[in-house]
Amino acid sequence: MFSPIVRSLALLGSGAVLWIAAPAAAECAHDKVRVNLPAQRLDERVLALAKASGCFMEVDTTSLADKQARRLRGRMTAGSALYRSLRGSGLEAAPVKGHWRIDRRQQERFARRVATLRATTAAQRERDAITAPRARDADQSLRHVERALPRRVNEQAHLSVTERVRYDAKLDRVARRIGAPPTPLPSGWVAPAL
The missing domain is CATH 1.20.1270 (Substrate Binding Domain Of Dnak; Chain:A; Domain 2)
Known part of the structure; x- marks a missing residue:
């Protein structure tokens, strides 16, 4: 059995995926969480946000290729952190049936x-x-x-x-x-x- 981290990383290389959060049964947190993430590749950022918030993230990983996310720091909701991370990328995030979808x-x-x-x-x-x-x-x-x-x-x-x-x-x-x-x-x- 793969650990949640290995499973998420294995999914990372497979085109369109549904990224899962650290505990597979976790529910997407609607409360503010403390976020302190360095500037990083956008695919790494989305994975980090999925783990930190417990939110499922549906995304075609090819759309994240060669994109960077700025440093993100403070207390914010998962949605706010995701929106801030995607700014300038041309991608849009939308809450859909209990998870986040990132696309155009x-x-x-x-x-x-x-x-x-x-x-x-x-x-x-x-x-x-x-x-x-x-x-x-x-x-x-x-x-x-x-x-x-x-x-x-x-x-x-x-x-x-x-x-x-x-x-x-x-x-x-x-x-x-x-x-x-x-x-x-x-x-x-x-x-x-x-």
């Missing part, structure tokens, strides 16, 4: 939606269904979302529910202006629990 899922979702609306705008303009000023206005709104959203994630390592709603509303307005129906949410979609 929200950014990718918005990028797909922007690309779809941009293609629809071009098609509508080509058919003369919308005017050139309306197409330029739509493109400007799409560029704003395309630039602002990754910058926001890079600053804070997550998107709040309010920010997601605001960006979705902006894209819905663009869709209405170009005559495309808003993208429906996937069947069975539930807002992430925070």
Whole structure:
């Protein structure tokens, strides 16, 4: 039987993993814990936070490659420590069903939606269904979302529910202006629990 540390290290080299905390049955601590971590590789930091907090961390380890985390010191919750560690990496952390997921899922979702609306705008303009000023206005709104959203994630390592709603509303307005129906949410979609 592997010790929890050896098991975690063995999982480290295997693509997408669910890192576990030191005691395998530990529950994710919601209280503040004392953190004193040196500047280190981001994969090492995520593993250290999983051990210190007892939180499961779901992450594709290739997304952590060649990224560094700054020194982290003080009393903070696991979420705050994770957000601070991921700042500047372009990755986002989200609490999902009792564990943390680290990826670019929200950014990718918005990028797909922007690309779809941009293609629809071009098609509508080509058919003369919308005017050139309306197409330029739509493109400007799409560029704003395309630039602002990754910058926001890079600053804070997550998107709040309010920010997601605001960006979705902006894209819905663009869709209405170009005559495309808003993208429906996937069947069975539930807002992430925070």
